[in-house]
Amino acid sequence: MRADRRLPLIIATALFIENMDSTAIATSLPAIAADLGTEPIALKLALTAYLIALAVLIPVSGWVADRFGARNVFTGAIVVFLLGSIGCANADSLGQMVAARFLQGAGGALMVPVGRLVLLRAVPKADLVRALSWVTIPALVAPMLGPPLGGAISTYADWRWIFLINLPMGVLGIWLGWRFVPDLREPVKPMDWFGFALSGGGLALALFGFSTLGRHLVPLQIALATLALGVAMLAGYVLHARRHPHPLLDLKLFRLRSFRAGVVGGSLFRIGIGATPLLLPLLLQLGFGLSPLQSGLLTFASAIGAMFMKTIAAGVLHRWGFRRVLWVNALIGASSMIVYGAFRPETPHWLILGVLLVGGCFRSLQFTALNAISYADVDPPRMGHASSLAGMMQQLSLALGVTIGGYALQAAAGLGGRDLGEPANFTWAFLVVGLVSATSVFLMRRLPADAGAELAGRAEVGKEVVEQKPEQRTAT
Numbered sequence: 363m364r365a366d367r368r369l370p371l372i373i374a375t376a377l378f379i380e381n382m383d384s385t386a387i388a389t390s391l392p393a394i395a396a397d398l399g400t401e402p403i404a405l406k407l408a409l410t411a412y413l414i415a416l417a418v419l420i421p422v423s424g425w426v427a428d429r430f431g432a433r434n435v436f437t438g439a440i441v442v443f444l445l446g447s448i449g450c451a452n453a454d455s456l457g458q459m460v461a462a463r464f465l466q467g468a469g470g471a472l473m474v475p476v477g478r479l480v481l482l483r484a485v486p487k488a489d490l491v492r493a494l495s496w497v498t499i500p501a502l503v504a505p506m507l508g509p510p511l512g513g514a515i516s517t518y519a520d521w522r523w524i525f526l527i528n529l530p531m532g533v534l535g536i537w538l539g540w541r542f543v544p545d546l547r548e549p550v551k552p553m554d555w556f557g558f559a560l561s562g563g564g565l566a567l568a569l570f571g572f573s574t575l576g577r578h579l580v581p582l583q584i585a586l587a588t589l590a591l592g593v594a595m596l597a598g599y600v601l602h603a604r605r606h607p608h609p610l611l612d613l614k615l616f617r618l619r620s621f622r623a624g625v626v627g628g629s630l631f632r633i634g635i636g637a638t639p640l641l642l643p644l645l646l647q648l649g650f651g652l653s654p655l656q657s658g659l660l661t662f663a664s665a666i667g668a669m670f671m672k673t674i675a676a677g678v679l680h681r682w683g684f685r686r687v688l689w690v691n692a693l694i695g696a697s698s699m700i701v702y703g704a705f706r707p708e709t710p711h712w713l714i715l716g717v718l719l720v721g722g723c724f725r726s727l728q729f730t731a732l733n734a735i736s737y738a739d740v741d742p743p744r745m746g747h748a749s750s751l752a753g754m755m756q757q758l759s760l761a762l763g764v765t766i767g768g769y770a771l772q773a774a775a776g777l778g779g780r781d782l783g784e785p786a787n788f789t790w791a792f793l794v795v796g797l798v799s800a801t802s803v804f805l806m807r808r809l810p811a812d813a814g815a816e817l818a819g820r821a822e823v824g825k826e827v828v829e830q831k832p833e834q835r836t837a838t
Contacts, residue, residue, distance in 0.1 A: 368542055369484060370496035373477035375535035376440060377497060378504050379528040380470050383447065384412070385508025385665075386524045388639035389658040390516040392647045397521065400456045402648065403782060406640055406768040410573045411460045413636075413761035415467025417569070418562040420757065421610055421750040423475040425553055432483075433545040436476045437536050443469030444532045451525040456579055475753070483546050502672065505665035513658025557610040560599035565758065568592025573765045611754065612747040615740065620813055623688070624736030625752050627805035629759035631692055631728060634699045634799030636763020641771065641791055642702060648783030650707045663715045667722025675730040684735050684813050687727065689806035695724040696800035703792030706785055735813060763795060770794040 387394075387408070395402040427435045446469055449462030478497070485493045515523050571589025574580050580588075603609035616622050646657040679687055698721035705714055740748045774790035775782045 367496055368538075370481060370493040372535065372538045372542055373436075373481060374497045375531055375538070376436070376443075376473040376477050379440075379443065379531050379535070380474060381504035382508050382511075383466070383525065383528055385505045385639075386512030386515075386527075389509045389512040389643050389654050389661065390521045390524055391640070391643055393516040393521045393654055394459070398453070398456055398459065401782070402644055403768050403772060404456055404579070405459075406764045407456065407460050407573055407579060408463045409640060409764045410569060410761045411463040412467040412470070413757045413764070414566050414569045415464045416471045417754050417757035417761065418566050419468055419471035420475055420753045421561070422553070422558060423472050424479060424746060424750070425550065426472060427476045427479055427546075428548045428550050431545040431547050432476055432480045433539065433543045435472055436480065436543055437539040439469045439471075439473030439476065440532050440536050440539065441469070442466075443473060444529060445469075447525040447528060447532075451522040460579065480543060480546060483548075484544050502665070502669045505668070506662050509658035509662040509665075510655065511658070513653070513655035516654035518655070552608065554606060554608060554610040557599060557602055557606060560595050560602055561611055564592045564595030564599060565754075566592070568596060569758070569761050569765075573761070575769075611751050612744060613751075615744065615748055615751060618739045619809065620735050620738040621740060621748065621752075623805045623809050623813075624732050624734075624738075625755050627688075627692075627802040628728075628732035628736065629755050630802040630805070631695065631732070631799045632756060632759040633763040633766060634696060634795040635725060636760035637767025637770075637791070637795040638699065638702070638763075640764050641767050641788060641795075644771070644783070645702070645705065645785065645788040649785040649788060650705075660711060660714055661718065663718040664722030664725070667719040668726035671723040671726035672730070675727050678727060679731060679734075683811070684731055684738075685806065685809040685811055688731050688735065688809065689803045691724055691728050691731070692802045692806055693800060695721070695728050696796045696802075698724060699799060700793055700796035703789035703796075705788075735809075738813065766798065767791055767795050 391405045391408075392402045394408075395405050398405075423435075430438075443466055446462050446464075446466030449465060450459060453459040453462055481493055481497065511527070512521075512524050515521060515527075567588050569592070571585045571587070571592055574585040575582065575589070599611075600613065603611065603613050616626070642661055643654075643657050646652045646660060647654065652660075698717065701717055702721070705717075736752050737745065737748055770791040771782065771787055774780075774787040775784065778784075778786065780787055
């Protein structure tokens with residue numbers, strides 16, 4: 363294997379097993395719930411536990427890599443992820459599943475960010491785009507393979523194999539990582555441990571308390587107390603960050619209009635996206651009576667749409683600019699989620715596939731634009747802080763999406779006096795999360811007309827648009 367491809371492909375193994383696992387489990391939630399003797403909606407905790415771990419630990423991944431060495435942390439993180447996978451495969455209760463998923467998330471929070479950090483430091487800038495393209499391939503392929511594969515395993519075998527199929531790839535990644543990943547280290551900067559305790563502990567407690575308000579896993583009183591304590595700790599972090607010279611999360615970044623729109627507005631949009639992996643498989647299996655395999659063969663269409671949009675996203679942004687694309691596409695993307703709620707058992711499968719395909723296209727375009735505009739006005743010294751804060755907010759919004767979508771589904775069933783799996787309940791649930799995503803428009807529209815012009819290959823002079831040369835464009 364060529365040396366310039368070897369390192370990116372080793373890093374890609376971590377991204378592959380992470381994406382394969384997260385997409386396969388969503389298709390199998392009803393089967394897992396039935397075997398564990400719990401309600402399918404209660405398994406939202408298995409999804410949120412993983413995301414909570416990511417949100418808590420991603421901000422410290424860079425410091426951990428510098429302190430213990432990138433190679434040690436990368437390979438160790440894969441080990442932790444695989445141990446969490448084995449724990450999931452052997453779970454006999456909801457509590458065990460949630461704990462194992464959190465362990466998986468702890469590994470995922472370190473192995474992928476640290477792997478990308480290795481590339482940024484080890485690969486020459488002239489080869490970086492090519493290297494990153496090799497890494498992103500599994501990020502596109504795994505979401506296409508995950509739903510059908512997870513559905514096939516749940517339909518014809520035991521769902522526990524979903525968490526074991528990644529073991530060979532993970533072991534290979536550990537061996538290759540130990541042999542070829544350089545043990546890069548940078549001088550360790552002082553760590554804001556008190557800030558980490560407040561922000562990480564506050565996030566974990568607040569999200570866990572909010573997720574368990576549905577009286578799953580812990581009593582309501584404990585959930586409320588946990589939520590209140592988490593919110594208090596987060597408020598304490600805000601006060602701490604104002605006084606600390608080098609806080610873990612630099613909240614002053616939100617003063618930048620482009621960063622605020624990309625991260626806060628993007629978080630609102632991602633809430634709807636976060637709910638979809640929970641709601642859509644439940645609709646197809648509980649509401650329509652489809653098998654996990656049939657469900658997976660429908661839901662993977664979104665990944666195909668996302669892959670297609672990656673090929674034309676830069677051209678769309680160059681033609682229309684970030685501001686127009688972001689607010690118009692936010693409305694289209696939110697509307698597509700609301701349309702999911704109109705699916706019924708008699709809806710032709712070709713039509714469902716088409717809607718999911720188109721929805722995946724617009725979702726991918728929005729993510730591409732959001733990921734770029736968030737850093738448009740961030741100066742290089744603060745880029746690391748911006749990346750950590752944006753990564754944390756992304757995982758937080760996805761966890762909130764799962765929780766809000768689950769509560770909306772439960773509320774619709776309770777208020778309507780219907781069984782949880784009735785399609786009418788999903789109509790209301792998708793409407794709620796779609797409207798939440800649509801609120802991101804208010805932040806997108808407040809962007810200046812020339813926001814991200816350099817990234818999109820556009821520069822406005824007066825009222826005329828001056829196109830930049832292709833080599834000047836950096837939007838991806």
